[in-house]
Amino acid sequence: MQLTSHKFKSHVSKALVDAQLQKALGNVEKGFIDKRAKAAGALPEFESLRDNAKAIKDHTLANLDLYLETYEARVTAAGGTVHWAETAADARNIVLDICKRRGARTVTKGKSMITEEIGLNDFLSQHDIEPVETDLGEYIIQLRGEHPSHIIAPAVHLNKDQVEGDFRRVHTHLPEFRDLTEPTALLSEAREVLRQRYFEADVGITGANFLVAETGSSVIVTNEGNGDLTQTLGKVHVVVASIEKIVPTLEDTSQILRVLARSATGQDMSVYTTFSTGPKRPDDPDGPEEYHVILLDNGRSSMLGTEYQDMLRCIRCGACMNHCPVYHAVGGHAYGSVYPGPMGAVLTPSLNGIDKAGHLPNASTFCGRCEAVCPMRIPLPKMMRHWREQEFEKHLSARASRYGLGLWAFFARRPKLYRAAVSLAMPLLSRLAGKRHRLGALPLAGGWTDHRDLPAPEGPTFMQQYRKHQASHRP
Amino acid sequence: MTAKHNILTRVRTALGSQGEAAGRREVVEARLSGAPRGIVPQRxxxxxxxxxxxxxxxxxxxxxxxxxxxxxxxLPHSVSRYLRERNLPAAIRMGDDARLGAADWLSERTLEILKGPTDGSDMAGLSHAFAAVAETGTLALTAGGDNPTTLNFLPEYHIVVIHADDVEGDMESIWDRVRTRFGKGEMSRVVNFVTGPSRSGDIEQKILLGAHGPRALHIVVVDPAKDR
Structure with missing residues (x-):
């Protein structure tokens, strides 16, 4: 997709007055937070599992070259093929080559953020190959020509009646006056429409939650079963995954699985966790004739060894956006990037460059909830702060905020002057506020006072109080 | 080949560890062969x-x-009753699993037995699980002619048989069994971990059962010590 993060501010203004969106976003706050808290609270070992999950990924990243080589050897031994792709374009072309060789007309797709990252659907369509999204949420947004607004709940920005409208618009072969008021009716209709597509597809494409070096397995974690149908019924199974998805062993995968579903949806386990190793075998009546894995770098290797390396531990559970007050207010599309929310605010500048990621690292109040719930203990606020520093150093931030920060820095480095200015300004603001003790408007602070009052400072400054306190407690 | 070389070179340069690969290789080999279990919940x-x-x-x-x-x-009686109680056609599809095949299916005269993978037209499928995980109520199924993978996903009703002796406490114990059965580093084409029937929360975050996979999952535990 076209990166539009530089328009974050105008996206936000629109999102805040979008009634449908605001109604739908209520479901994020209501649903995900409680479910995660309950599931995490019910497992006494949850916090130590988080520590171990982090340790496993840190170990893997420190030896990524060796685990990648082992993984490739195991895939090959199981009869599969590994393709290495340095860029998104390389990955797209590898998929296209496989499709062309098999004369593919349609491909089914399991839910995959990595294929969003490489813009696979548009590319395949341009080459007359129809991509069919099979995850319910992905199917809905594909009908609408939209991109996912959440990494695990792609259609979280929509309400039931919008989905009904889309189904009526597209499924014109079905009776016009059918009853679609209940969500179950919508689910059944999607199930029926998509069922035939699995069988027609020449190629099934999935992402991977993990790639297991020990066995050469790719792992998908789903609730609907569409990923499994995609990879079982297509003649060819293509896995697209980035290089940091590697984990050493089956046991290591099991450790991380225990924090993945709990952090994502509050489930102990997702319904389907599938380990796939190679194509169909002689004694196997099911499964694909060919099994391919595309290992994508697309900027990951340049994050290794930098202050952003920790981001490569991310397992894409979505907990950071589920708990983010900014995400709750504006939704995922406002970010204008493939990956929204706090993880997107760190990953997007890493993959696309800070000059293109616009305001994303600023789309945070630094409340710290994302880091508090991240199962992989990724220090997201710290990394956003690094990006803000780079944005400032590269003169990418807006002039007003640069001057503001410069002015503040001038005073902050001169404590005496700072205190003198503050002790002048405080009483003045206090007097301006009057009996309400609140300011409804203030020059240069319209960004704040247009939407809410500014509480006026009261009484002595912190330093004045501190000195008084010290003096009265002196022995 | 060049892409592989370029990616691995970038990774090695970033790790600053081109020279000391030998020491790291030992650590990596040890982890792959030892496969430490980590933290296994008491539950x-x-x-x-x-x-x-x-x-x-x-x-x-x-x-x-x-x-x-x-x-x-x-089993035959139990499967027959399950289908009848739900007003389903008296027909069940299964693979070649000897444990399932050994039962006297002819004893249920009206029950039609279909063998092999499904093309999606079967209402109900019967599988035998490889093992199960008590910690999460999860079934583990392996691929092959004995229990075709399509039976796990296409029929609307999935009946899965598990022997009580194959119910393990945790997922890690399943990997011990997989290594015993298939060999170290080897896998069944797929290992499907199934925890309940298919569902989706994609419409307004409300969980609805029966997305693309089975709408219902019925588990039959074979436990010779059931009257304990």
Whole structure:
């Protein structure tokens, strides 16, 4: 997709007055937070599992070259093929080559953020190959020509009646006056429409939650079963995954699985966790004739060894956006990037460059909830702060905020002057506020006072109080 | 080949570790061969009977239905009754699993037995699980002619048989069994971990059962010590 993060501010203004969106976003706050808290609270070992999950990924990243080589050897031994792709374009072309060789007309797709990252659907369509999204949420947004607004709940920005409208618009072969008021009716209709597509597809494409070096397995974690149908019924199974998805062993995968579903949806386990190793075998009546894995770098290797390396531990559970007050207010599309929310605010500048990621690292109040719930203990606020520093150093931030920060820095480095200015300004603001003790408007602070009052400072400054306190407690 | 070379070179340069690969290789080999278990929750670490009870409770908590029989010979009757109670056609599709095949299916005269993978036209499928995980109420199924993978996903109703002795406390114990069966570093083409029937929360975050996979999952535990 076209990166539009530089328009974050105008996206936000629109999102805040979008009634449908605001109604739908209520479901994020209501649903995900409680479910995660309950599931995490019910497992006494949850916090130590988080520590171990982090340790496993840190170990893997420190030896990524060796685990990648082992993984490739195991895939090959199981009869599969590994393709290495340095860029998104390389990955797209590898998929296209496989499709062309098999004369593919349609491909089914399991839910995959990595294929969003490489813009696979548009590319395949341009080459007359129809991509069919099979995850319910992905199917809905594909009908609408939209991109996912959440990494695990792609259609979280929509309400039931919008989905009904889309189904009526597209499924014109079905009776016009059918009853679609209940969500179950919508689910059944999607199930029926998509069922035939699995069988027609020449190629099934999935992402991977993990790639297991020990066995050469790719792992998908789903609730609907569409990923499994995609990879079982297509003649060819293509896995697209980035290089940091590697984990050493089956046991290591099991450790991380225990924090993945709990952090994502509050489930102990997702319904389907599938380990796939190679194509169909002689004694196997099911499964694909060919099994391919595309290992994508697309900027990951340049994050290794930098202050952003920790981001490569991310397992894409979505907990950071589920708990983010900014995400709750504006939704995922406002970010204008493939990956929204706090993880997107760190990953997007890493993959696309800070000059293109616009305001994303600023789309945070630094409340710290994302880091508090991240199962992989990724220090997201710290990394956003690094990006803000780079944005400032590269003169990418807006002039007003640069001057503001410069002015503040001038005073902050001169404590005496700072205190003198503050002790002048405080009483003045206090007097301006009057009996309400609140300011409804203030020059240069319209960004704040247009939407809410500014509480006026009261009484002595912190330093004045501190000195008084010290003096009265002196022995 | 160049892409591989370029990616691995970038990774090695970033790690600043081109020179000391030998020492790292030893650590990596040790982890791959030792496969440390990590932190295994206490929840599943129970004696046999309590473990089976936990499996049942956990599976039911994610909307599976569970019944216990004393012997494989009871399967035909149990399957027949399950289909009848739900007003389903008296037909069941299964693979070549010898444990399933050994039961006297002819004893249920009206029940039609279909063999092999499904093309999606079957209402109900029957599989035998490789093992199960009590900690989360999860079934583990392997691929092959004995239990075709399509039976796990295409029929609307999936009946899965599990022997009580194959119910383990945790996922890690399943990997021990996989290595014993298939060899170290080897896998069945797929290992499907199934925890309840298919569902989706994609419409307004409300969980609805029966997305693309089975709408209902019925587990039959074969436990010779069921009257304990």
């Amino acid at each position: 599943g670490q129970l004696p046999r009977n309590e473990r089976i009870d936990l499996f049942r409770a956990q599976a039911e908590s994610v909307n599976a239905t569970v019944e216990t029989v004393g012997d494989y010979s009871e």
